[in-house]
Amino acid sequence: MMPPDEPPPALAPSVQPSSSEGIYSTPSGNVDLWAEAYKLVTDREPELMADYNTHLATLQESATTGGDLFTPQFVQGIVQQLFEAREKKQWRVTLMGKDIRIREQAEGLAKFLLWSDPIVKNAVSTQPYAALAWSGISLLLPLLTSSTTQNEAMLEGFNLIGHVQVYWRICEITYLGTERRTAYQELIEPIAKLYSYIIEYQAHAICHLSSAQLSRAWRNITDENKWAGKAREIDELSKRSREYISPLNENEIRERWNAQLKEIQTSHQIERDMVQTMKEGIQDEKERRLFEDLARAAGTYERYKNINPRRVHGTCKWFLEDKRFCRWRDSTSSHLLWLSAGPGRGKSVLTRSLIDEGLLTTNPTTTTITSSRIVTSVTTSTVCYFFFKDGGDGRMDGAHALCTILHQLFKNPSTSRLIEHALPKHKENSKTLAEKFSELWRILVDSASSPGAGEIVCILDALDECKEDSRREIIETLKDFCCPRDGPPSPSRLKFLITSRPYDDLEWAFGKYPTTAAYWRFDGDEKSDQISQEIDLVIDARVQDIAAGFTDDGKRQISERLKSTKNRTYLWLHLTFDIIQNTPSRYSKLSDIQKLLSDLPSEVSDAYEKILTSYLGLKLVVEDILREDSIGIDLQWGTQGTALQIASGGGYKEIVQMLLDKGADVNINRE
Structure with a gap:
């Protein structure tokens, strides 16, 4: 097993740990990883966490308990107020945009919030820092008022964080809160580090949306790609931390994790069909x-x-x-x-x-x-x-x-x-x-x-x-x-x-x-000319995916060759990219892709026929049909006829049988 790539710094004197290892403990003696995570992120991002503390202080009904994030009573009071506020009255989250994906993600987060309520209730008195981390959505949703692309990326990150939290909660219960704890001591530091980045993400999102008088001394995230990058960073930390778990035990956790996520998804579907839709x-x-x-x-x-x-x-x-x-x-x-x-x-x-x-x-x-x-x-x-x-x-x-x-x-x-x-x-x-x-x-x-x-x-x-x-x-x-x-x-x-x-x-x-x-x-x-110009945008976007490991010049060469095809359509582009993506071993080098593209005729109609007369090209089309993709099963492909006629003429018995099983019409005449 590889050691953590960056051990957490030592605890500052102002914070009094309750164990000799420098990691917070709960009254029961179990490790309080979330308390340590708050310390780590505060050392790493002091300006951000100071503003996060300022925002949390605005939620207090009174200032009698103080406003120090390292005072457990302060954190406990904030979580309790969040929970009681939702118990006593309804929250209304109004999104002024028009993107349905934003609304669906916000609803998914809200459902996750309801699912995690028992976790917050059980942790608020003994592990207030864990309770605050699990209440991140409670802090976020009332601030969310705009359906921007940036907010979509932010919410996608929150959904990913929720899945990560579920996984490591199972791990904590299974290995760090039982007699197995001694065998998994080396997990403590990487998990605490992972949790610190989850808190940092939550703090960035909440401070970004907050209307409180914040300093903004920290670097604000104003780009959707940076939100996605922060989320990927958390995902990578989670994956690296899993290396500390034996494959057998990791499979056990993953099975329980998938069951938990399925429970949340099922509950979400019930909510949509029974509450949201039927009223x-x-x-x-x-x-x-x-x-x-x-x-x-x-x-x-x-x-x-x-x-x-x-x-x-x-x-x-x-x-x-x-x-x-x-x-x-x-x-x-x-x-x-x-x-x-x-x-x-x-x-x-x-x-x-x-x-x-x-x-x-x-x-x-x-x-x-x-x-x-x-x-x-x-x-x-x-x-x-x-x-x-x-x-x-x-x-x-x-x-x-x-x-x-x-x-x-x-x-x-x-x-x-x-x-x-x-x-x-x-x-x-x-x-x-x-x-x-x-x-x-x-x-x-x-x-x-x-x-x-x-x-x-x-x-x-x-x-x-x-x-x-x-x-x-x-x-x-x-x-x-x-x-x-x-x-x-x-x-x-x-x-x-x-x-x-x-x-x-x-x-x-x-x-x-x-x-x-x-x-x-x-x-x-x-609008064919305008559509062709827009296809160029899709080419540029897709080339970034299929040629991610190539140089910028290599990507440019691929894009230019595809854009040189006359009368190009989305269907032609879809077939071409499918050939590359479905046989990565054959097209792992720039020269391989260049040869494929050079072999394609310059006219789209000819390109279709060339693609479809190969076993691979035809098989890709048939797989699209069997996936119920956007290509009709009896579509006429120029002078070649339908997919069934092409497969029959080429002697591809396997593909013929697949099409017949799907209901392809044997009586269609070639156009």
Whole structure:
């Protein structure tokens, strides 16, 4: 085992340790690693910890106990006040931004806070420094008001810290608080050092957000990459500390650790589905059965969104800054926007970013935390979505899409009361309601027309992958909604965004919409030049990942070669990078990658065929299909035909069988 790379400094005379080794001990004689960690970080970052102490002092109801971080009574009083404040009243954490990932991380931290309450209660009197460290989220959340990218990185770090704390708490209980303690004495110093960096991270975050009169003599963190770097530093320290544990014992701890994290995640899912989405008002048995039927029919719809990568910063502007999108987004009445574009234009990545980054809304989110629950309310548009996927689970038709949208609508705290509009139909049809498109559509329109429903935005991604008969029904229904034959337009604020490839039947169906309809067309292929420029940003970002060990000049050469390809698309880029990433041993040198890139034709259409005629390239495409990635199983690849036809022609029996098992159509003719 390697010794610690940097032993902690000796304790200062002003702090009186209670053991001869210089490490704090609890009344029971167990090591108080968190108390020692506070000493270490104070020696390392005195200005930061002085300001942290100043912020903690502002939380006191009175100054009678003093304001010294090295006074256990002071620390105990702060933790007790934090806990009692949440017991007596609700916390409200309002985020003024629009990024859903920020909100989800804040909710995850709040759930972790509730899970760790027993730890804080048990430690506050005997180990106040440990209790304060486990209360870091209690200090953070009331200060969090902005959904900035920097705050997202900060919260990601807090989530990582929580996982690290859970791991080492298990280790402390198992090895440092029992008869095994003597055998693991060498763990004490590295864990104390690790804990000191956790405290430093918490102090940086809380002082960064604090409105107290702080000195700022320490170096403030103002960049998302630096927050990520601080978190990685903690993760690396944790990994190095694990080297002191035998592999057998480490496996035991890891199993218990994974079980604890799963318990937190499961509790979070229950909280979302039972508290956040159903609220107190949805306790009726009839409503519960309806909600369960919709959930069962909807299936695991989130994964079809999440299989698409997140957009690289600076991309999707070809759509987000276009006046047609802005006009549709800002309209205050029901409207339909159809975005069509060829394969590989980034439609699904765009759709995911609209949902995850909250790009359809600008209003605040409020997370209310009580002693036993978390309730999140969003004063904003309600965004519901469905990603059609050829070969995906479920029916992948209009009824499936509407079940998913209604499930999300009734799950949202601000619109959960609208479930009352579905009860009569559910009573009439029971479980078969989930199969009846017209009945589900009526429920959606009635819900959206209800007073106080607000704006409801429905996104249907990849409509071309919906079953043909069903997509015709969807388009006809939307036409009647946008331009009703009889009577005035719907008073609702129900908007639709449809994305698809520009197939002939879709062009013909949407072409029948009258000019008076509340409908706009957005042809993404008109933006091909701008999309190609944005692909260059993705190339630069991805090259940093796949060529992390290469020189800057080597990275530049790879980027320039990829950017020289004409008519490049995201799909082509995805296939090219997959070849490199899935065979790292073949492309570990710059010369290997240069040869691969030089062998690729300069035209994208030719590159597709060259990639797919190799066993490896074709296998990568098929693996994407089997992962339910964004490539349709029966997609025509230029003159080569479908993946099944290419595999059959190449004699790749294994791939043929994989595609047949997945449901590939053997009767499709080459285009």
